[in-house]
Amino acid sequence: MPDIFDKCDEFWNRMKKVTGDHFDPDIFFRQFPVTNCLPNVEIGGTEYLQVATNDYLGLATHPDVIEAATVICAENGVGTPLGARPLTGNTSLHLKLEEELSKFRRTEASLVFNLGLGAMSGTIACMVGRKERVFVDAYAHGCLHDGARLCKGEASWFAHNDMDDLESQLKECPLDQPKLIAVDGVYGMTVDLAPLPQIVELKKKYNAQLFVDDAHGTGVLGANGRGTPEHFGVEDDVDLHGGTFAKSFGTFGGYVCGSKRALDFIKFVSPGFMLTKALPGCITNATIKSLELMQAMPERRHQLWENIGILRDGLRDVGFNIGDPKGAVTSIFTRGAMALSAVRMLMEEHKIIVNPVMYPAVPYGTSIIRMTASALHSPEDMQRLIAAIVAVSSKIPLLEGNLAAASKVGTITPEVETSPASTNGSAR
Numbered sequence: 185m186p187d188i189f190d191k192c193d194e195f196w197n198r199m200k201k202v203t204g205d206h207f208d209p210d211i212f213f214r215q216f217p218v219t220n221c222l223p224n225v226e227i228g229g230t231e232y233l234q235v236a237t238n239d240y241l242g243l244a245t246h247p248d249v250i251e252a253a254t255v256i257c258a259e260n261g262v263g264t265p266l267g268a269r270p271l272t273g274n275t276s277l278h279l280k281l282e283e284e285l286s287k288f289r290r291t292e293a294s295l296v297f298n299l300g301l302g303a304m305s306g307t308i309a310c311m312v313g314r315k316e317r318v319f320v321d322a323y324a325h326g327c328l329h330d331g332a333r334l335c336k337g338e339a340s341w342f343a344h345n346d347m348d349d350l351e352s353q354l355k356e357c358p359l360d361q362p363k364l365i366a367v368d369g370v371y372g373m374t375v376d377l378a379p380l381p382q383i384v385e386l387k388k389k390y391n392a393q394l395f396v397d398d399a400h401g402t403g404v405l406g407a408n409g410r411g412t413p414e415h416f417g418v419e420d421d422v423d424l425h426g427g428t429f430a431k432s433f434g435t436f437g438g439y440v441c442g443s444k445r446a447l448d449f450i451k452f453v454s455p456g457f458m459l460t461k462a463l464p465g466c467i468t469n470a471t472i473k474s475l476e477l478m479q480a481m482p483e484r485r486h487q488l489w490e491n492i493g494i495l496r497d498g499l500r501d502v503g504f505n506i507g508d509p510k511g512a513v514t515s516i517f518t519r520g521a522m523a524l525s526a527v528r529m530l531m532e533e534h535k536i537i538v539n540p541v542m543y544p545a546v547p548y549g550t551s552i553i554r555m556t557a558s559a560l561h562s563p564e565d566m567q568r569l570i571a572a573i574v575a576v577s578s579k580i581p582l583l584e585g586n587l588a589a590a591s592k593v594g595t596i597t598p599e600v601e602t603s604p605a606s607t608n609g610s611a612r
């Protein structure tokens with residue numbers, strides 16, 4: 185008799201089918217020490233080079249950020265305030281962070297959430313009501329897909345960064361039907377940018393509003409680190425700016441910035457804001473500090489880009505096709521699950537930690553070695569990583585796998601039937 189858990193076995197059987205010899209689920213959920221910081225981590229007495237977190241600017245361990253959290257913890261405990269924002273969780277720290285975010289984003293208002301995922305999914309879910317529509321890029325982060333699935337309106341997906349597809353879908357909607365376009369600023373897996381100038385043109389032409397989740401762009405792109413909208417000079421045309429504090433800010437939580445009109449509504453109806461405990465005060469205070477430092481220390485962003493350049497030039501010089509990534513993450517796509525074996529070898533033989541990514545976060549039939557340089561790495565760290573990847577390539581056919589997969593990324597044919605949302609929708 186079939187039961188509800190049959191799909192669990194089917195999932196793993198499908199994984200084994202594509203991954204063959206490289207099937208290695210244990211590479212995920214490796215145990216790391218609590219002191220898992222950049223650039224080096226000590227595990228069991230051995231030091232590892234860590235090129236695997238999204239603490240792009242290295243702010244997670246900045247002494248001023250730590251101090252800002254510690255002061256609040258020492259006085260008030262770790263989890264306080266323990267109420268939801270509309271109850272007893274609305275402190276001066278939350279209001280201060282929202283005020284500073286509005287200045288940074290140049291918006292009328294901001295809301296701080298206890299999770300980036302809840303900020304994005306909750307915003308889309310509550311904003312798109314009955315008889316309204318949301319158009320989501322097929323490669324957007326899973327939380328945008330979740331928001332689209334949860335909303336009461338109609339959801340459609342357009343092919344990744346395909347403006348013709350988006351326009352043809354917008355055209356089918358009556359002009360006076362309220363609609364939202366939801367995209368990432370920087371796509372976390374393909375590391376390309378949403379073509380915001382063209383999207384802005386379309387949103388104006390077809391009477392839509394625009395939501396940009398710039399989790400990966402903020403602090404990294406733009407002359408002042410204000411992310412993808414600043415990079416393209418379209419900040420004022422983005423109606424809702426979403427993001428996480430768990431990347432460049434080096435802390436935890438998420439936010440949405442926009443008009444007071446929109447945010448006063450979200451504040452009262454989004455379960456991700458209303459029905460959940462407020463972001464702890466220690467994290468909120470630390471985030472106020474990291475936002476200040478992000479703006480005061482452009483040299484961190486410059487160092488980040490210098491390290492990224494060294495890593496990418498080095499990988500290209502030894503023959504890898506890493507595409508033309510525009511954000512801070514550098515990915516080596518491979519066929520099947522070869523990346524899992526490579527990541528294990530990098531860790532065990534070279535004492536370097538990078539991330540493996542496989543389906544369903546990337547298209548079925550591919551996997552990625554995902555490397556995240558940061559401002560705290562040195563040029564020598566990048567050279568060490570390149571040399572280790574070359575050494576791994578001499579043992580497994582990484583380069584061949586990369587060349588086979590890289591040319592197909594974005595168009596790769598899933599070997600099982602999957603919807604855009606399930607193929608790429610959980611991309612991180």
Ligand SMILES: Cc1ncc(COP(=O)(O)O)c(C=O)c1O
Nearest residue numbers: 299300301325399428430437612
């Ligand atoms: C594009 C994007 N949006 C949202 C999130 C979720 O943010 P959080 O980790 O704060 O829930 C992530 C995190 O990986 C992300 O990459």
